Amino acid sequence: MRKQPSAAAGPRAKALGLGIGGIILFFLIWEATPRLGLVSDRYLPPASEVLVRLGQYLTEAAFWKDVADTMTSWALGLAIATVAAIIVGLIIGSSRFLRRATHTTIEFLRPIPSVALIPLAVLIFGTSIESTLLLVVYASFWQVLLQLLYGIADVDAVANDTAKSYGLGRLARVRYVIWPTALPYLMTGLRLAAAVALILAITAELIIGTPGLGKQIALTQSGGAISSMYALVLATGMIGVLINLAARILEKRVLSWHPSVRGEVVL
Amino acid sequence: MSPLKRVAYFFGLPILLIVLWWALSFGSTNFFVPKPIELAQTLWTTWIGDRFVEDVLPSLGRLAVGLFFAIGLGIVLGLLIGSTRWLRNLLEPLLEFFRAIPPPVLVPLLMLLIGVNDSMKVAVIISGSIWPVLLNTVEGVRAVDSVLNDSCRSFGIRGFARIRYFVLPAVTPQIMAGVRQSLSIGLILMVISEMFASSSGLGFTIVQFQRNFAIPEMWSGIVVLGLIGLGLAIIFQFVERRVLHWYHGLKEITHDS
Structure with a gap:
């Protein structure tokens, strides 16, 4: 992303205003569609009804319990996947032989859609939180690992050789040469993985029925509590926005020393 | 070597x-782990023949239609929104919100609105996989080189020609990055829409095997999904090399110098 030359406060505020306007406009259209009878309110309740329901949810302990369940599987899965990917990535990345030898295997395993593992998860773990974790970890592991491997491949050969000739050992080189180079890539991977992990956490709850927001959505849908279902969908969207924001802030913090924030690698 | x-x-x-x-x-x-030879045999007997025509092909068809519309709409809307400043400002927060909604929750929602049928499954795929393409296109259009932009203007290149020869090539690397994400989301949604509400299709069949404890068959289904994912990745790489060969070449040159 490139920053525009520091815009005056005027246009900025205007853009913000328009953005808020867009959201209001969206809710107005949503409100009007069932009210005018374009879509039956049995399928699409008016926005006001859903927002009121969402407000009620925010005061219910059961709702926060579901949020906590979802966020626990998200955080735990993401943490396991990230740590595993960093360890595996540093090991594979530090040797040319391993990089070449694992290439096909990684390219084969990576595109397997994690939802393919749903039956397996059900079979082994049933509807406990481990099922969710299996899917979340599998999906987010590849995101982090791949970006990290790109990052390690990007290490400047001259810098590495210089470090070598100054007598830095393998570990010291990992710490002072490879790690700083790969960190921006790692953060990109982490940001992508954070979003994917939420998708998979909700999916597992929706399909398998492990406790969390996804399960509630399935329950409200089959129980015909339509405005509750829409309210929960809005809630998942808000969690998604918060996660994206947090990931971006973290990225900026961690990479504040970096001359440019890099984009995703296109390969 | x-x-x-x-x-x-x-x-x-x-x-x-x-x-x-x-x-x-x-x-x-x-019981849970099949032997390699057994799995290979099951793969052959289970998926080649009727089931391929009845379950796999329709699933792949829905995926193809869904992705086609998601990518097409994403690019067109992205170009439109990206090149109109007020529209971009108006819609950007809203689009960010839509992207942040985990796409699988749209399955029960669209089931209500459309009913359980093929168009619902296609709609699920479109509504989930359009966002990476759309937002990347918007972002790409915004970040086009301002010198090239001014040159275009002073040469009087505008309208369709401007889009075709300036904007689209400039944005293609970003679009392809978005498409790559869209493909994997599309595949996930294809499976989920069939697991949640369906009586046929790849996702349904695999879950059915698992419920009946047909373990080798279930594993073979996982392998089939993996192969589809791999196939998509290979097709994508092929297309990307063709579409972006100039870009990779350019990057190599700037890296060397």
Whole structure:
């Protein structure tokens, strides 16, 4: 992303205003569609009804319990996947032989859609939180690992050789040469993985029925509590926005020393 | 590298893993883990024939239609929103919100609005996989080179020609990055829409196997999904090389100099 030359406060505020306007406009259209009878309110309740329901949810302990369940599987899965990917990535990345030898295997395993593992998860773990974790970890592991491997491949050969000739050992080189180079890539991977992990956490709850927001959505849908279902969908969207924001802030913090924030690698 | 060595690198680890799997499962009677040969046989008998025509092809068809519309709409809307400043400002927060909604929750929602049928499944795929393409296109259009932009303007290139010869090529790398994400989301949604509400299709069949404890068949289904994912990745790489060969070439040159 490139920053525009520091815009005056005027246009900025205007853009913000328009953005808020867009959201209001969206809710107005949503409100009007069932009210005018374009879509039956049995399928699409008016926005006001859903927002009121969402407000009620925010005061219910059961709702926060579901949020906590979802966020626990998200955080735990993401943490396991990230740590595993960093360890595996540093090991594979530090040797040319391993990089070449694992290439096909990684390219084969990576595109397997994690939802393919749903039956397996059900079979082994049933509807406990481990099922969710299996899917979340599998999906987010590849995101982090791949970006990290790109990052390690990007290490400047001259810098590495210089470090070598100054007598830095393998570990010291990992710490002072490879790690700083790969960190921006790692953060990109982490940001992508954070979003994917939420998708998979909700999916597992929706399909398998492990406790969390996804399960509630399935329950409200089959129980015909339509405005509750829409309210929960809005809630998942808000969690998604918060996660994206947090990931971006973290990225900026961690990479504040970096001359440019890099984009995703296109390969 | 000699060709022999290259082949060894390519097949070495996969063969090693399969041999390991074979050796470990040789004497085992573990119900959950099929033996490699057994799995290969099941793969053949289960998926070749009727089931391929009745379950796999329709699933793939829905995926193709869904992705086609998601990518097409994403690019067109992205170009439109990206090149109109007020529209971009108006819609950007809203689009960010839509992207942040985990796409699988749209399955029960669209089931209500459309009903359980093919168009619902296609709608699920479109509504989930359009966002990466759309937002990347918007972002790309915004970040076009301002010098090139001014040059275009002073040469009087505008309208369709401007889009075709300036904006679209400039944005293609970003679009392709978005498409790559869209493909995997689309595949996930294809499976989920069939697992949640369906009586046919790949996702439904795999869950059915699992419920009946047909373990080798279930594993073979997972392998089929993996192969589809791999196929998509290969097609994508092929298309990307064609579409972006100039871009990779350019990057190599700037890296060298």
